Amino acid sequence: MKHPRLLLGLLPLGLWAAFALPDLLAAEQGGPWFWRRNLILLSGIVALWWMSAGMLLATRAPWLEKRFGGLDKLYRLHKNIGIGAGLLVLLHWQLEWLPKTLSKAGLIAGPNRPRGPRGEPDMWIELAKDVGEWAGYILMALVVVALLRRLPYHWFRLAHKAFGLIFLGGAFHGLLLMPKEFWQTPLAWATLAVAALGVVPALLSLSGRIGRRRQHPAQVEQVRQADGQVLEIVCRPAASWPGHQAGQFLLADFGVRGEGAHPFTIASAWSAETGTLTLAVKALGDFTGKLPQTVAAGQTIRLEGPYGQFDFASASARQIWVAGGIGITPFLARLQTLAASGQRADVDLFYSSASDSPFPEQLDALCARTGVRLHRRLSERDGPFTGEEITACRSDGTSVWFCGPRRWGEALARLFQEKGLARDDFHQEAFEFR
Structure with a gap:
C-alpha cells in the first residue's frame, strides 16, 4: 500500500462529500455556526478512523507486517498515524472550544438560534461528552509524551499502553454523540465498522495479549x-x-x-x-x-x-550493503548464511564505525570466504564515507541495503535516486520504535 495515510484521510472525506455534503448545501439554514457544527462532526469522525487504524497497526499481525514491508515500517506508520490522530483531535477540540470562547468574550457574534426550555439532560449523552473531553486532553498529552525521546523508555511504554483506553473512550464519545439523522448515511455505518476494528486491538493491548502467540x-x-x-x-x-x-x-x-x-x-x-x-x-x-x-x-x-523483511531478497544478484555502527548486525547474519551454504556474492559492503572496535571479529574472514568486498572506515579517524564513494559501485541491476543512522540513509537514498536507482531498489531498515 503506497499511501495509506492519504487513503485514510480521503476515504471518510469522500463518503462525507458524497452522502452528507449535498444535504448540507441544500439546507435552509447556514452560516458559520451551522458549518462549525458539521465540521466538528467531520473532524471527530476522521480522528476516530485514524485512532482505529493506529490501534489495528499496533497488533503486529503477520498479514499487516507483510502488507507494509516489515514491522519496522509498520511501526513507523503507526507512529505517524498516532501523531495525525492527535492533531485531528486537537482540531476537533478547537472547533468546539475556540468559537464558543470567542463568542462568550464578545469578540465574535454568537449563534442566532432560539433558546427554549431545556429538558432533562440525557445521562449517556452527558457522560459521552465528559469522557470525550477528558480522552481528548489525555490523548494530546500522551502524543507529546511519546515524542519526548529523552523520556525513559519505561515511561514511554506506560504512556503508550494508555492509548488503548483512550481509544475506547473516544469511540464511545464519537458514536454516542453522532446525530440521529447522520445514521441514515453510509459514512456513519462505515465509521461504526472502523471503530469496531479498533476495539479488539485496544482490548488486546490493555490485557497484554498482543504478540503472545x-x-x-x-x-x-x-x-x-x-x-x-x-x-x-x-x-x-x-x-x-x-x-x-x-x-x-x-x-x-x-x-x-x-x-x-x-x-x-x-x-x-x-x-x-x-x-x-x-x-x-x-x-x-x-x-x-x-x-x-x-x-x-x-x-x-x-x-x-x-x-521484519530486511531479508536481502532481490531480483538482482548485484548488491551494495551500507552499515553504520551496530547496523552491521543484519549483514553479519547474512554473511554467516552465505558462508554456511558455500555461496559467494557480488556485493560491496561499506561499514562505518565510530570507534576502533574489534566487533565483529569474524567480519573480515566472512567477507573473504563469501567474496564480499569490504570497505571499512573508522569515521572518527578517517571521516565518513562520501555518497560518491558508495554510489560509484552502482551498476545496472543493483539493489542497495542500508542499516544505520536514519538521516544518513535518507540522504543516501536521495543520491542513489538521482543516479538513476529505482526507489524500490533502496532498502532501509526503519529501526525506530518511538
Missing part, C-alpha cells in the same frame, strides 16, 4: 563484551522458535520490571543443528547501558518474533 522462552547460554561497548548475548530459544532469516529482528524481554520487550536485530544466521541465536547490543540508552549488569548466563528470557 509469537513469544518463545529462551535460555541465555553466553554473555560476552570484549570491547566494553557491544554486548553479545548467545541464547537458545525453545523448540517452538520457528527459525529466522538473515536481517530479521526480534523483541526480547529480559524480565526487567517496567521495561517490557525491546527490539534487537539478530546478529547470527539460524541453524536448526546448533539451535542458538546471537543478539549484539550497543549501549545507546538507559536500558541497554545497564544490560551487562542485568543479563547473565543461565537466565531465562522471552523472545518474540521473528519480525
Whole structure:
C-alpha cells in the first residue's frame, strides 16, 4: 500500500462529500455556526478512523507486517498515524472550544438560534461528552509524551499502553454523540465498522495479549563484551522458535520490571543443528547501558518474533550493503548464511564505525570466504564515507541495503535516486520504535 495515510484521510472525506455534503448545501439554514457544527462532526469522525487504524497497526499481525514491508515500517506508520490522530483531535477540540470562547468574550457574534426550555439532560449523552473531553486532553498529552525521546523508555511504554483506553473512550464519545439523522448515511455505518476494528486491538493491548502467540522462552547460554561497548548475548530459544532469516529482528524481554520487550536485530544466521541465536547490543540508552549488569548466563528470557523483511531478497544478484555502527548486525547474519551454504556474492559492503572496535571479529574472514568486498572506515579517524564513494559501485541491476543512522540513509537514498536507482531498489531498515 503506497499511501495509506492519504487513503485514510480521503476515504471518510469522500463518503462525507458524497452522502452528507449535498444535504448540507441544500439546507435552509447556514452560516458559520451551522458549518462549525458539521465540521466538528467531520473532524471527530476522521480522528476516530485514524485512532482505529493506529490501534489495528499496533497488533503486529503477520498479514499487516507483510502488507507494509516489515514491522519496522509498520511501526513507523503507526507512529505517524498516532501523531495525525492527535492533531485531528486537537482540531476537533478547537472547533468546539475556540468559537464558543470567542463568542462568550464578545469578540465574535454568537449563534442566532432560539433558546427554549431545556429538558432533562440525557445521562449517556452527558457522560459521552465528559469522557470525550477528558480522552481528548489525555490523548494530546500522551502524543507529546511519546515524542519526548529523552523520556525513559519505561515511561514511554506506560504512556503508550494508555492509548488503548483512550481509544475506547473516544469511540464511545464519537458514536454516542453522532446525530440521529447522520445514521441514515453510509459514512456513519462505515465509521461504526472502523471503530469496531479498533476495539479488539485496544482490548488486546490493555490485557497484554498482543504478540503472545509469537513469544518463545529462551535460555541465555553466553554473555560476552570484549570491547566494553557491544554486548553479545548467545541464547537458545525453545523448540517452538520457528527459525529466522538473515536481517530479521526480534523483541526480547529480559524480565526487567517496567521495561517490557525491546527490539534487537539478530546478529547470527539460524541453524536448526546448533539451535542458538546471537543478539549484539550497543549501549545507546538507559536500558541497554545497564544490560551487562542485568543479563547473565543461565537466565531465562522471552523472545518474540521473528519480525521484519530486511531479508536481502532481490531480483538482482548485484548488491551494495551500507552499515553504520551496530547496523552491521543484519549483514553479519547474512554473511554467516552465505558462508554456511558455500555461496559467494557480488556485493560491496561499506561499514562505518565510530570507534576502533574489534566487533565483529569474524567480519573480515566472512567477507573473504563469501567474496564480499569490504570497505571499512573508522569515521572518527578517517571521516565518513562520501555518497560518491558508495554510489560509484552502482551498476545496472543493483539493489542497495542500508542499516544505520536514519538521516544518513535518507540522504543516501536521495543520491542513489538521482543516479538513476529505482526507489524500490533502496532498502532501509526503519529501526525506530518511538
